[in-house]
Amino acid sequence: MTAKLDTVKVWDPLVRFLHWGLAASVLLAYASGEEAMTLHYWAGLAALGMVTMRILWGLVGPRHARFADFVPTPGELGHYLRDLLAGRARHYRGHNPLGSIMILALLLTVLATVASGLASWTGLLGHEAGEELHELLANGILVLVALHVGGVLLASLLEKQNLVRAMITGRKRMES
Numbered sequence: 001m002t003a004k005l006d007t008v009k010v011w012d013p014l015v016r017f018l019h020w021g022l023a024a025s026v027l028l029a030y031a032s033g034e035e036a037m038t039l040h041y042w043a044g045l046a047a048l049g050m051v052t053m054r055i056l057w058g059l060v061g062p063r064h065a066r067f068a069d070f071v072p073t074p075g076e077l078g079h080y081l082r083d084l085l086a087g088r089a090r091h092y093r094g095h096n097p098l099g100s101i102m103i104l105a106l107l108l109t110v111l112a113t114v115a116s117g118l119a120s121w122t123g124l125l126g127h128e129a130g131e132e133l134h135e136l137l138a139n140g141i142l143v144l145v146a147l148h149v150g151g152v153l154l155a156s157l158l159e160k161q162n163l164v165r166a167m168i169t170g171r172k173r174m175e176s
């Protein structure tokens with residue numbers, strides 16, 4: 001018997017707005033870092049605002065937006081990785097355990113990058129050391145984003161559905 005696939009609402013409008021807003025502001029901050037400094041400061045502050053809102057929404061938002069819904073225990077993560085390698089990972093309605101770890105890494109690295117930028121700008125951290133740390137973290141974000149997008153595309157292939165579109169429409173196809 002073939003399983004019936006229904007589309008279900010997963011990502012609320014704020015999660016979707018914050019995702020694409022954060023992606024745009026991070027990429028804009030990266031692109032403007034060398035020359036357009038005013039734009040760079042505003043893009044960095046926008047990223048800080050969006051990460052802060054996303055963290056608050058992760059505490060009080062609807063079910064699939066909450067950290068409690070998707071942050072895995074080490075046991076759950078290990079179980080998921082074993083299943084993934086064996087080609088039988090289950091499909092999650094919200095974020096899968098590996099994706100969730102990447103989400104935490106992205107949010108924390110963006111926060112640390114903005115903090116190091118502010119610390120070097122205000123002179124809290126020695127100017128040169130602050131800038132070096134800021135650049136290192138910014139390049140770290142780029143590596144994480146490449147892995148993130150690769151993971152999203154791989155998960156889309158495994159789940160036979162377009163997860164990027166789901167982050168736009170808010171709906172995923174799930175077996176009922």
Ligand code: HEM
Nearest residue numbers: 015023026027094095096099103106145149152163164167
């Ligand atoms: C600077 C760039 C990016 C950052 C910082 C970023 C960050 C994040 C974060 C924090 C989440 C969790 C969403 C939430 O629950 O709020 C997420 C999920 C997601 N991101 Fe990104 N993202 C970036 C770029 C992209 C790009 C370019 C794509 C598309 C190609 C993408 C596709 C997705 C998808 C599909 C999900 C949901 C994954 C799932 O189904 O579990 N992201 N991203």
